[in-house]
Amino acid sequence: MEESPDPPFEQTYKNLFNNITPQKNFPELSAVEECELPLIDLSRLNLGEIERRACKKQIAMASREWGFFQVINHGISREILEKMRGEQVKLFKKPFHEKMNYKDLNFSAGSYRWGTPSATCLKQLSWSEAFHVSLSDVYPHCPIYPQVFGIMPHTDSDFITVLHQDHIGGLQLVKDGKWFAVKPNPEALIINIGDLFQAWSNNVYKSVEHRVVANPLNERFSTAYFFCPSYDTVIQSGDVPCVYRSFSFGEYRKQVQEDVKIFGHKIGLPRKVKTKMIIVGDLLTGEPRSWAKVVENVGVWPIVGPTA
Secondary structure (H helix, E strand, O other), X not given: OOOOOOOOHHHHOHHXXXXXXXXXXXXXXHOOEEEOOOEEEHHHHHOOHHHHHHHHHHHHHHHHHOOEEEEEOOOOOHHHHHHHHHHHHHHHOOOHHHHHOOOOOOOOOOOEEEOOOOOOOHHHOEOOEEEOOOEEEEEOOOOOOOOOEEEEEEOOOOOEEEEEEOOOOOEEEEEOOEEEEEOOOOOOEEEEEOHHHHHXXXXXXXXXXXXXXXXXXXXXXXXXXXXXXXXXXXXXXXXXXXOEOOEEHHHHHHHHHXXXXXXXXXXXXXXXXXXXXXXXXOOOOOOEEEEEEEEOOOEEEEEOOXXX
């Protein structure tokens, strides 16, 4: 019998499947409106000063208002993108045990990852697998959709992310407190602002919460490049007053990893705000439910934190 290429999600995480709740508890996944991200033509950067300035202004506006945008005429041909996708499909179609011990491309140990080892419930489980080389992702079809995400809601812990996704879709983001599904565009690359850029810009540009929804019928492929500095790089805004205290990328990455181990999800930038932060938890379980900012002579109000 031919071995399946899919990771053994249900076998490995069988304890999490014992408490599957009715589908009615996940109405937000099926009720998400589709949107088209701001579309920016990068060829305008080469059309003279007026066009170049207008293009930069468009990028800045999209980064402030959406935290996401897509670019065309980016210099990478459709042929190259399709060839990359074909090689990606060939790699992920290999039997699971081969991917676990894959040596053909001299990937470093631990490059292949799948699922969420720290998950304590289904909403913390990511139904996906990836080679972290840049990052090549596949989201196998999910028989228990919508009980799990392809990737949990999160913000990216980098400066910017460059993403190419296939025609299946599934990427969703938050705008004005509401989830939107991003309409796939095979010609475009998707760019999104990361946490480091938000901190460096003193909250001018937004690192927006996003997720990938699992698909019950089709697998989804994507390739992402995360632009990160060296671990000792200090992230600090020159603005006064500054929202965040300065921190190194290494310090930030370590804190994110520790929070994921303890809480099952990332806390992120709220830990770096200069005003005092407190974590408001469930008195019975100890599970953090929200973050609150305490500001002198103003009071306390909740901050919605990312869940991955």
